[in-house]
Amino acid sequence: MSETKKFKTEVQQLLDLMVHSLYSNKDIFLRELIANAADAIDKARFEALTNSEIATDWEIRIEADKEHSILRISDNGIGMTNEEVIKNIGTIAKSGTKAFLSALDKNKEENSPDLIGQFGVGFYSAFMVADKVELISKKAGSKDSATCWESDGKADYSIDESTRENQGTTVIVHLKESEKAYLEEWKIKEIIKKYSDYIEHPIKMSITRKKEDESEETTDEVLNSQKAIWLRSANDITEEEHKNFFQHLSHFGGDPLMHIQYSAEGTSEFKALLYIPEKAPFDLFSQDQKKHGLHLYIKRVFISDECNNLLPDYLRFVKGVVDSSDLPLNISREILQDNPTILKINKNIVKKILSELTKLKENDLEKYVNFYHEFGKNLKEGVHSDFANKEKLQELVMFESMTNEPGKLISLKEYVTAMPEKQKEIYFITGEERAVLENSPHLELLKKNGYDVLFMIDPIDEWVVQSLTEYDGKKLKAAGKGEIELDDESKKDTDKKLKKASKEHKNLIGFIKTSLGEKIKDVRFSKRLTDSACCLVSDEYDPTPNMERIFKAMNQSMPSTKRILEINPDHALVAGLQGVYDKSKDDPKLAEFAELLYDQALLAEGSPIPDPVNFSKRISDLMVVSLGK
Ligand code: ADP
Secondary structure, three states, rough: OOOOOOHHHHEEEEEEEHHHHHOOOOOOOHHHHHHEEEEEEEEHHHHHHHOOOOOOOOOEEEEEEEEOOOEEEHHHHHOOOOOHHHHHOOOOOOOOHHHHHHHHHHHHHHHOOOHOOOOOHHHHHHHHOEEEEEEEEOOOOOOOOOOEEEEEOEEEEEEEEEOOOEEEEEEEEEEHHHHHHHHHHHHHHHHHHHHOOOOOOOEEEEEEEEEOOOOEEEEEOOOOOOOOOOHOOOOHHHHHHHHHHHHHHOOOOEEEEEEEEEEEEOOOOOEEEEEEOOOOOOOOOHHHOOOOOOOOEOOEEEEEEEHHOOOHHHHHHOEEEEEEEOOOOOOOOOHHHHOHHHHHHHHHHHHHHHHHHHHHHHHHHHHHHHHHHHHHHHHHHHHHHHHHHHHHHHHOEEEEOOOOOOOOOEHHHHHOOOOOOOOOOOOEEOOHHHHHHHHOOHHHHHHHHHOOEEEEEEOOHHHHHHHHOOOOOOOEEEOOOOOOOOHHHHHHHHHHHHHHHHHHHHHHHHHHHHHHHHHHEEEEEEEOOOOOEEEEEEEEOOOOHHHHHHHHHHHOOOOOOOOOEEEEEHHHHHHHEEEEEEHHHOOOHHHHHHHHHHHHHHHHHOOOOHHHHHHHHHHHHHHHHHHHO
């Protein structure tokens, strides 16, 4: 019995976009339907390994019915049950759809077709060219009858029982009057050659030709070359082919930045063709992205694209195919996860990817930096998580720095090479933005000595510096943490000076400490300030306020850690305050000034102050006094 169902709102929105906006490259609807057909055959072929009920003479068939303006795309793949049709075709289960819609909104028509497929909206692209689409599907290996789905792509769809002789799915595209070109043999051939040539199942079409004697002859033609691209020799593959294959694999638009073709022999035999995308997808950090890994084939048979152990998580942006000849074909997907062969492949390809990136950095820095802007965060994740490859990864990460103009990235090696001879440690500072860090009082002494400081303005940098504590025998030192000791010579002088100041102003320092109470851990004279009156520093092993901010942004609670108020012994304020204190240690101004010192230290590093109203009041009072009114 036929049943009519309403599309979910999101589907309706999507369909509306398909029909009205995405007109710049309609050809891809055929690519999408053929890709679905090929996926369905891959799935059936995998099932057939353990289920003899499944027919295995795989083919995708295109039929152009000019009389009725109908294009049929059939496969004899896995098919769908009634419930699966409703679930897969009637709704969009994927969480990324909202993101897709908003991305479309931003990109407008111009880039839209590239986005199709990214969020699994491939099937609906048929409505770009059709005013009605039917789908008839019969699940492989099942005795149930077939299901027919039909819609005009507006508000609803109908679903009904149907008949279909064999397993698989047929999509019947009723072309709009204006889209009849898609019935032409040359057009279909052109699209298939362009987008679907590498599909390893034959895409067949019956073609009728007039013979010399005017009689007609119909033959089946295979429209694609079916060559698994990763098995071909590197020189034979054109850029265009790489681009198309990448788009097929990646489920997101755009071009590959580079490809890596690799053939491993010896203890582990496999071939890999890997792509690094030019642009990061905007759901790079969502769970959906993590699910779709490399496509694993065993002796040319597609096994899975959810074999997470093929690549470490941080390299999830790499797309591609691995074809192994060592694994048994009937391996279960669960066992695949911990299989030693898989782990060996993983080790091999990670090494290969990192060495290719190293080569790129050495030979074409501009291209590498473009890559790094997109996926640098991933490499930083690697520094933190991939202990075995840390050495290589730390050569690949880059940062902005104080002595280089904004936007320019340098590597740790470059930093170290430029270090003045007397400098012993690698200095960095973490924070939210460069403009604030540049003026941070924490950097005054370093600036004065001509030391460079790495700006770590990516939230993940806080994690990087937890793992990357040393490079080239030099410690990485946070400019805003603990004590700063430049070199032995200047250390002697500063130590002497601080000792003297601490003695002279012992009671004043004690007063400030008591006055600020719970707000701070300690008050001491500073070695790192040359101009500012004061700053706040974290204890060597305490989290920074930047870290606390990041945790808060992730909605995770973290108790705030008290910090040390450092005061510049050379600043005129010290002598001034001492004067007031000596006159009367009960002067209420002293407590006010202590608060002001604390607040300005917060402001200088870009942190919010706890009580802005009181702060302004104190400043106004000070202005009144200074104006002599
Ligand atoms: P995607 O292919 O990106 O998942 P689609 O909208 O193209 O998104 O298809 C949605 C789902 O419908 C597919 O994931 C698949 O489960 C199912 N499907 C589509 N076409 C076919 C087909 N020819 N055979 C079997 N299942 C199909």
